[in-house]
Amino acid sequence: MALNENIIKIAVVGPESTGKSTMSAYLANHFGTVWVPEFARGYCENLNGDYTWQDEVNMFYGQLELEKEMLPKAKNGLIICDTTFITIKIWSDQLFGKSPQEVLDELPKHPYDLYLLLDIDLPWEDDPLRDFPDMREHFMQVWHNELQTLDANYTVVSGTGDERYSNAVAAVNQFLKSL
Template identity: 45%
Template sequence: MLKISVTGPESTGKSTISEKLAQHYNTVWVPEYARTYIGNLNRPYTLTDLEAIAREQLAQEAQLERQANHNLLFADTDLLVLKIWSENAFGQCPAWILDQLQQHKYNLYLLMGVDLPWEPDPQREHPHLRQHFYDLYKKELQQLQVPFVEISGLQEERFLMARQYIDKLIRNAEMKI
């Protein structure tokens, strides 16, 4: 199973490209569970909420992995998003998320650039800090020593760039069989 995470700051097209890539490769994508959870919350979110979101995100990923075609799955967010979100909002991250972040790896991370226009959304919090967060994501991915590529440009350029990296990943995986 090849698993690809689409990660990065708010309003960088993660959901759009995740869905589009899944359609292109005729497989499944795991939506960002935080949107549903926070959307149904009638109070400010807490550190405990972020851990609950992380647990359900992984549970949904495991469920959808069984439905994936062509041994390929796209995840619209990952535990790195929850780590950075948690540390920014609360100054700390639940130990469970940190442990899982070390164990739960993807074959490729697509780090989405901040060169798309900001799209306001009631759940988005930091339009003026996107570059700051992008730099945090890049640093964290480097520290985790995981394979990642930076994706930028307009939506169509991002889609084509991502496909090039994914096609290469698929070819390399097929050569190992």
């Protein structure tokens, strides 16, 4: 089945421990559609050592393939993506000082209609796959920079508890009304 170009793609992005997966699941349920999980999480759970350059490349291709698999399952003309492969660029730049060329080449070819950049106003939650609890402000600025470089349509979603969910739903609704 060919990818449906008429599907609105909403990406939930941001630094570590901002609730991206929980928000993605919530929004998919709220809008009656599916969400694309973060490929890197499952991949990294199976690593027996530090990330390598090849791991970053593998996660890039894995995220692309997972989104491609989920897109035909989208309902109501909408799909929610728990992060995007921009994360691969951000992590590669942080860990290796540069990004894989295939990631850089593909970034402008895979736009999302709206990015919800989750704010760092939630408390940090320890997780074996999280690495930089003291660099959240840095990574928030990196996300702003990356999204601005892509000339992306994005909204920062702040708040805790139900307020955060309401703010995200309101941002999506406002975007949908603007179409």
